[in-house]
Amino acid sequence: xxxxxxxxxxxxxxxxxxxxxxxxxxxxxxxxxxxxxxxxxxxxxxxxxxxxxxxxxxxxxxxxxxxxxxxxxxxxxxxxxxxxxxxxxxxxxxxxxxxxxxxxxxxxxxxxxxxxxxxxxxxxxxxxxxxxxxxxxxxxxxxxxxxxxxxxxxxxxxxxxxxxxxxxxxxxxxxxxxxxxxxxxxxxxxxxxxxxxxxxxxxxxxxxxxxxxxxxxxxxxxxxxxxxxxxxxxxxxxxx
Amino acid sequence: xxxxxxxxxxxxxxxxxxxxxxxxxxxxxxxxxxxxxxxxxxxxxxxxxxxxxxxxxxxxxxxxxxxxxxxxxxxxxxxxxxxxxxxxxxxxxxxxxxxxxxxxxxxxxxxxxxxxxxxxxxxxxxxxxxxxxxxxxxxxxxxxxxxxxxxxxxxxxxxxxxxxxxxxxxxxxxxxxxxxxxxxxxxxxxxxxxxxxxxxxxxxxxxxxxxxxxxxxxxxxxxxxxxxxxxx
Numbered sequence: 001x002x003x004x005x006x007x008x009x010x011x012x013x014x015x016x017x018x019x020x021x022x023x024x025x026x027x028x029x030x031x032x033x034x035x036x037x038x039x040x041x042x043x044x045x046x047x048x049x050x051x052x053x054x055x056x057x058x059x060x061x062x063x064x065x066x067x068x069x070x071x072x073x074x075x076x077x078x079x080x081x082x083x084x085x086x087x088x089x090x091x092x093x094x095x096x097x098x099x100x101x102x103x104x105x106x107x108x109x110x111x112x113x114x115x116x117x118x119x120x121x122x123x124x125x126x127x128x129x130x131x132x133x134x135x136x137x138x139x140x141x142x143x144x145x146x147x148x149x150x151x152x153x154x155x156x157x158x159x160x161x162x163x164x165x166x167x168x169x170x171x172x173x174x175x176x177x178x179x180x181x182x183x184x185x186x187x188x189x190x191x192x193x194x195x196x197x198x199x200x201x202x203x204x205x206x207x208x209x210x211x212x213x214x215x216x217x218x219x220x221x222x223x224x225x226x227x228x229x230x231x232x233x234x235x236x237x238x239x240x
Numbered sequence: 241x242x243x244x245x246x247x248x249x250x251x252x253x254x255x256x257x258x259x260x261x262x263x264x265x266x267x268x269x270x271x272x273x274x275x276x277x278x279x280x281x282x283x284x285x286x287x288x289x290x291x292x293x294x295x296x297x298x299x300x301x302x303x304x305x306x307x308x309x310x311x312x313x314x315x316x317x318x319x320x321x322x323x324x325x326x327x328x329x330x331x332x333x334x335x336x337x338x339x340x341x342x343x344x345x346x347x348x349x350x351x352x353x354x355x356x357x358x359x360x361x362x363x364x365x366x367x368x369x370x371x372x373x374x375x376x377x378x379x380x381x382x383x384x385x386x387x388x389x390x391x392x393x394x395x396x397x398x399x400x401x402x403x404x405x406x407x408x409x410x411x412x413x414x415x416x417x418x419x420x421x422x423x424x425x426x427x428x429x430x431x432x433x434x435x436x437x438x439x440x441x442x443x444x445x446x447x448x449x450x451x452x453x454x455x456x457x458x459x460x461x462x463x464x465x466x467x468x469x470x471x472x
Binding site for chain 2: 076077167168170172175176177178200202203204205206207208210214215216217218228229
């Protein structure tokens, strides 16, 4: 993962803050008997997340973007949660967004087609979140997903951005049979979530799809559905 | 002008610090779902040597490791170069999604970190970290590793127990799903220099076909390993 932090507005902010505090000092002595101190306005911590689908023919299910202070959506080598299994096998992000670890969560509006982007805004009020995670299914697969895992937001100031690319993971909950009946994406229209776990039952990096063109005779996928890393480009900008 | 002087001074200070001994905690994680690593060898060494270089022929010591998982040759090579060595931290194979953590204290002048291990089942694939400059600043650093092909053996993908240098075939498929009776994917290794591995091909026939590998289990995409280095 390549991460670049761009500092752009810090100087401008410092200048404007300095001017504001100077004004307040000159007015406060005259006004103090008349004006009651107003309640502090709510503070928003807002992040604009732009996700670009870098694959050739793998639509991405509606992205789940979450702000959190602890836990992770997945851990390499550990079993998938049922929530992640749902996302990775069927593209349904509702259970991921409903998890107790989620301080603020936002779903993408729709599927992101190959080559397309979507910008999702997620906001938390009055608490500065420590981490951002996101996940989306590569829908023409059995249980592949891509995303960002517990990215630290500490030190990300308003106006600053983090950009990165992400690799793909295998939820480990469904064998990569690539059969039509098991893949929910448009190429197959097969089954999404199934609670049975018939694979290794731990999360690791995805090995890619094989496809009928590359030697898996029972696969519904073609060469067009193959993918390599990275699968997403992600740009996260703190706007408030 | 003044800024330039300060930067130069910092650079000089950094240079002098690099030659000092350091204590490292090193964690290697197998991030694949179906590939094992054979015993890992880690070395901190000076800039005059390397365990491997892409685009050049593998040493016989590297070939022993890449074809059969035998790290004794590389260990001797590192010892000769007065490197700091950590052999086999996982105590055998490192299974998919497993980690191993070990310590390495580096001597003055051993400023570069290298690490290799064979990938099973492959003919001569290995994970590799080549001469990573050990940072002078304390902290936690993460490096993702790619899979390399030693270029010393044709990737026939026939599991026949062969691990000695020069003998064709794959020693074993520890994660299972290894087949028998394959006719072989290829008998050629057109690029005999060390290169990025093109990945296992595999097939969907466990009792014949071209390959003894399972194309839904034994493939991978880069990266294949994560190394976390804590500089104390």
